[in-house]
Amino acid sequence: MKRAGWRLRARDAADAVVAVAVALLMRYALVDPPGPSSHWPAWSAWPVAVAVSSPIALRRRRPRAVLAFACATAAAATMAGAAAAGAIWLTFTPTVLVLYLVATTTSIAWSAAGLAACLGTAVTAVLVFYAQVFPGLEPSATPSEIAPAWPIEIGVITVLLAVAWAAGAVVRWKRETTARLVRHLAETAVTDERRRIARELHDVIGHSMSLIAVKATVANHVADTRPQEVRAALAVIEQTSRSTLAEIHRVLDLLRSDGDPQQARLPAPGMEGLPELVAHARSAGVEVDLTVRQEAGLPAAVALSVYRIVQQALTNVVTHAGPTRCSVTVDAGGREAVIEVVDDGPRSGRPPRAGRAVRGGHGLIGMRERARMYGGSFSAGPLPEGGFHVSARLPYDPEGTTA
Structure with a gap:
């Protein structure tokens, strides 16, 4: 339990570090974009970067809700003109990371629906930006070698979202396959153990009951004429019953859970027990x-x-x-x-x-x-x-x- 909690805290810390790194990169892109600068004031780059990147740090709490929040925040920042022209794909990076987690933890149908919704939202936001916001921006002082264009932005976002979803789906499939294999191995082990215990009980009970049946038959036939043989037969039946009960207790100990009270374990029979088997057969x-x-x-x-x-x-x-x-x-x-x-x-x-x-x-x-x-x-x-x-x-x- 402590190890699981430590792993969760470690993952949360890693997500926080990634969120800070993405926020710094996004702030830099907003202040010095590859295309025309945003008409938003320079100080607004910090709150925009924090708001857009914060879903990364929160994605493990409620992945599906955080995915909707990340996609909506990125789309709102883009359509409002706060995104960096030529680097809008960076605004959707948190959405990509959250989508990966959703694909690893939810069904294929749900994660595929999330992928489709994010793609539709991103495409709409990019088209709105280039149709309504981009024409009103002042030209960049030092134009980039690659001019901002909506096909490039949409293409990069589509590739990132698709790769994240595919990678998450593969990870989820591998986890499910491993879990099924572990369950199968566990069930096989249980079945083998049941067969072994059944075999032990059959050998113990079959041998003892056969001997008891033979001696009881003898005692019944000679009860009136030879009382001494009856006593000898009953003595064999008593001894066999006691040893059989001891062996049954030993076998049933295998079925007890670790928390159950256990009697002192009897040693498993071996080569040293062969003379006793022979003695039982001779008595029959x-x-x-x-x-x-x-x-x-x-x-x-x-x-x-x-x-x-x-x-x-x-x-x-x-x-x-x-x-x-x-x-x-x-x-x-x-x-x-x-x-x-x-x-x-x-x-x-x-x-x-x-x-x-x-x-x-x-x-x-x-x-x-x-x-x-x-x-x-x-x-x-x-x-x-x-x-x-x-x-x-x-x-x-x-x-x-x-x-």
């Missing part, structure tokens, strides 16, 4: 063999993507094939992380549950998006001998950016 009846080969620490974003891909793959195994046997292999070298998840399919020849298509479901889509985010590859599909195979490759550089 899936025999999991985990193999992790890691040469060096992964960047946090890559580690999170590896965790989520393994999480979703195990969720699919629990949901569509469990109980079964599954192998998880994570090979993280210095330049890429390779993930392989292979299950043997349902036991006893039972067909897999519906919904495990190669391209169907948000789970596979989410894993594919995470791989593509790093310029990697992803594949998933049934194996000829039975079972299902998920493979992902995430290339990266040591700094964690896309390879």
Whole structure:
């Protein structure tokens, strides 16, 4: 806010300096014009110069009203004979500067109408001056090399007004284009963030609810005959629910504004969380063999993507094939992380549950998006001998950016 106020004061000061410079130049032209001298007394040059140039210092307050005032003042001074013969265009210089500002701050239609009105007024004033005032002026003692003539005056004023309007319109177009680009980038960033959060919530909730559903089903079937297994299932459900709520709180923290009270941020899951995922899958009846080969620490974003891909793959195994046997292999070298998840399919020849298509479901889509985010590859599909195979490759550089 302070910076904006400082900029406004700086611009006002600059406009005041320009107004003073134009007033001095105009006063000099009124006293010693290139053509015949005005019949107005010499002392009147000062108030005329100040009145005509003052709109420059006021143009940022109400540009459209000041434009009308500047054009009317210049036209009145010209038709009254106070302007300098041969330098009437100088009288319309404040109008030119105000028109530029109007073109940068108002619509094309409004600024074009202002340009037309100023041109019409200026042409009328020049013609009136040369038809009624100029013939009654005393000839100049030292005639100028270029004799005063209304076509030259009108031509110079027209060029100045047109250039000022065109320059202002271009500046306004560039500002609007930049603003649209900034809005588009902001909207794209918001959309990407929403997708990322939706992907996180899907992975967290999908994995946990699948595990809870399996354990609840087991508990329901053995409630009367094996109470110990019911207690074990409820313990898994309790632990999974607590960890899921903690992760949901972490993801929802991303949606809070800076002014909202926040809980202590939980660390994002990574490679160290893979054994816990495997333990959850085992508690749901899936025999999991985990193999992790890691040469060096992964960047946090890559580690999170590896965790989520393994999480979703195990969720699919629990949901569509469990109980079964599954192998998880994570090979993280210095330049890429390779993930392989292979299950043997349902036991006893039972067909897999519906919904495990190669391209169907948000789970596979989410894993594919995470791989593509790093310029990697992803594949998933049934194996000829039975079972299902998920493979992902995430290339990266040591700094964690896309390879």
